Amino acid sequence: MRRLFTGYATLLRMALACALAASAAAHAAGPRLIVQFRDDDVEAAFSPVTRVAKMARESGVEGRYVRRMARGVHLVELDGAADAKAAAKSAMASGGAKIAVPDRRLKRAVIPNDTFVASQWYLTNDYASVSAYGAWDLTTGSSSVVVAVLDTGILPHPDLAGRVLPGYDFISDVDTANDGDGRDPDPADPGDWVTQTDIESGKFPDCEKESSSWHGTSVAGIVAANTNNAYAVAGIDWAARILPVRVLGKCGGYFSDIFDGIAWAAGFAVPGVPANPTPAQVVNLSLGSTEVVTCSAEEDALFAQLLSADGLRAFVAAAGNEAGDANLNFPSSCPSTIAVTATSDTGDRATYSNYGSSVDVAAPGGDRGGLGGLVYVLFNAGKTVPGAHGIGAGGGTSFAAPMVAGVASLMLAVAPGLTPQELRSIIRTTTKPFPAFSLCTSLSCGQGIVNAEAAVALAHATARGSEVPVVEYFNEGFGHYFMTAQPDEIAGLDAGAYNGAFVRTGAGFGAWDAPVAGTQPVCRFFTSAFAPRSSHFYTADPVECAGVKTNPDWQYETIAFHIAVPTAGACPAGTLPVYRMYNNGQTGAPNHRFTTSLAVYQDFTTHRNWSGEGIRFCAPD
Ligand SMILES: [Ca+2]
Ligand SMILES: [Ca+2]
Ligand SMILES: [Ca+2]
Numbered sequence: 001m002r003r004l005f006t007g008y009a010t011l012l013r014m015a016l017a018c019a020l021a022a023s024a025a026a027h028a029a030g031p032r033l034i035v036q037f038r039d040d041d042v043e044a045a046f047s048p049v050t051r052v053a054k055m056a057r058e059s060g061v062e063g064r065y066v067r068r069m070a071r072g073v074h075l076v077e078l079d080g081a082a083d084a085k086a087a088a089k090s091a092m093a094s095g096g097a098k099i100a101v102p103d104r105r106l107k108r109a110v111i112p113n114d115t116f117v118a119s120q121w122y123l124t125n126d127y128a129s130v131s132a133y134g135a136w137d138l139t140t141g142s143s144s145v146v147v148a149v150l151d152t153g154i155l156p157h158p159d160l161a162g163r164v165l166p167g168y169d170f171i172s173d174v175d176t177a178n179d180g181d182g183r184d185p186d187p188a189d190p191g192d193w194v195t196q197t198d199i200e201s202g203k204f205p206d207c208e209k210e211s212s213s214w215h216g217t218s219v220a221g222i223v224a225a226n227t228n229n230a231y232a233v234a235g236i237d238w239a240a241r242i243l244p245v246r247v248l249g250k251c252g253g254y255f256s257d258i259f260d261g262i263a264w265a266a267g268f269a270v271p272g273v274p275a276n277p278t279p280a281q282v283v284n285l286s287l288g289s290t291e292v293v294t295c296s297a298e299e300d301a302l303f304a305q306l307l308s309a310d311g312l313r314a315f316v317a318a319a320g321n322e323a324g325d326a327n328l329n330f331p332s333s334c335p336s337t338i339a340v341t342a343t344s345d346t347g348d349r350a351t352y353s354n355y356g357s358s359v360d361v362a363a364p365g366g367d368r369g370g371l372g373g374l375v376y377v378l379f380n381a382g383k384t385v386p387g388a389h390g391i392g393a394g395g396g397t398s399f400a401a402p403m404v405a406g407v408a409s410l411m412l413a414v415a416p417g418l419t420p421q422e423l424r425s426i427i428r429t430t431t432k433p434f435p436a437f438s439l440c441t442s443l444s445c446g447q448g449i450v451n452a453e454a455a456v457a458l459a460h461a462t463a464r465g466s467e468v469p470v471v472e473y474f475n476e477g478f479g480h481y482f483m484t485a486q487p488d489e490i491a492g493l494d495a496g497a498y499n500g501a502f503v504r505t506g507a508g509f510g511a512w513d514a515p516v517a518g519t520q521p522v523c524r525f526f527t528s529a530f531a532p533r534s535s536h537f538y539t540a541d542p543v544e545c546a547g548v549k550t551n552p553d554w555q556y557e558t559i560a561f562h563i564a565v566p567t568a569g570a571c572p573a574g575t576l577p578v579y580r581m582y583n584n585g586q587t588g589a590p591n592h593r594f595t596t597s598l599a600v601y602q603d604f605t606t607h608r609n610w611s612g613e614g615i616r617f618c619a620p621d
Helices: 048-059 084-094 132-136 196-200 215-224 255-265 297-304 397-414 420-429 452-461 487-494 542-549 598-607
Strands: 003-006 032-037 063-068 074-078 097-102 146-151 241-246 282-285 287-289 314-318 337-343 361-364 375-380 389-394 467-475 480-484 502-512 520-530 533-539 555-563 575-582 592-595 611-620
Touching (some): 032 048, 032 084, 048 084, 132 397, 146 215, 146 255, 361 397, 480 533, 520 542, 592 611
Parallel strands (some): 314 337
Antiparallel strands (some): 063 074, 375 389, 575 592, 575 611
């Protein structure tokens, strides 16, 4: 049976706290348009105010002239309730604008105010760091993501307040456990110190005399210390929750306990242990074997069966600290893990780090050069049993792995549907290159240094849509059917926006809020060309969408939703046909209605003088 140890270098010292200034508050952007007119050279004689008035007549984009900007560009303030994005499209489509873009407010990147954040060099956007700051402009995480830390257990620390789930203690061997019993529901870290008496007892082979490591608390804090709370350190994920699974005690722990712990973390049943009510999507394994035997195909199969597209997405494993062959480290040499080697603050291979072809990526692990190059972590002052909580600084692949686990949890915040394969692929392909002088190459330290910003951006870009309801409304005054899948718009209309003119018909169908394989975006247009009545138009046909965009009477508004379309007049299996019918301008404004009800379609087209236009969408059943 394999016995595993904490892959961990020395914690150098306890540090003291000092305060840093808080960051400034953010403000919302105003509805302003930046406009460059198409015919600036020809009509330069006209004043900008006249030009803006002309734009209003031609495109309906009403605005107050604010000022001239550089390069013949003008700033226009729109009416309070105007949609700047839609106005920009209209100004370009029919208002004589060559370029019209909404004004926007920019702010500096999120800079947390934690006491030691200035020492946390590895969080910055620097070439040797993980670009957590860049990622935080996209997301600071989600509390629905759970990261299991399979480690020495956990201690209360103020910088983990509110972030730690109940967890479990999986250590079966009482001597190893050091808490007086075998498995139990309390994953508190009692300390893993080893005495001379322990060594002489023969119960702890190949272990040296050492103080307690408080390793699990340190690792958990790298992933999820409370950030921007003006205290201690910043974690990579500001919202994810930590599931502490205690598997390492005095002199490490057994793979048998670790495997059970991982399976439980992933939501699988473990005999004799209550079900885990909060399964994890990411497992961090800052542990390894000193047996120097590579992961077997059978061992890898044990890991692989725990991964799934809707369950556990990643095992992140430290490559080990023997400055040797990572391919002989377990479990990081298992292909199912995301194996992480450690780099320094210059992007060099950390002096202690294992390396080899089994490594997937590198991440900062802290190394040499005094405190400046180390990783700051949550710690405890107790040499044996727990003492006062504090802050430590150290280095090890144990600290590099949770950086990658934290990046994975940020990715899952923006793309909860990522599969294990997608998650691994994105982490590997978005890395930063090793600097030329580095001992690390893609053959020894994986694809590069993990890049949270790029990984989160790509995860977001590949995020799959969710099924959303398309809700139909009728505006009696306009004789106008309208539908929307936007939750805020639905909430507004249901709350009586536009003087309650839009009333739910009770009809609707399903669609997707983002591109999904087999769907088309549905363009939404608005017209007020038939005043006093207005109308909307929707199409999933890219040719029709492009055509209406050139029609000065119709303003393109947005992609309303994404939905499948029929092929040769028929919808794919598992979808419902959505019929489109046209009111022939009977109310003074052209209007279409979409319905999944053949009875409604036949009633309107045979008894109410509407034209039938056949099946246009295929809604999820
Ligand atoms: Ca116990
Ligand atoms: Ca316990
Ligand atoms: Ca903090």
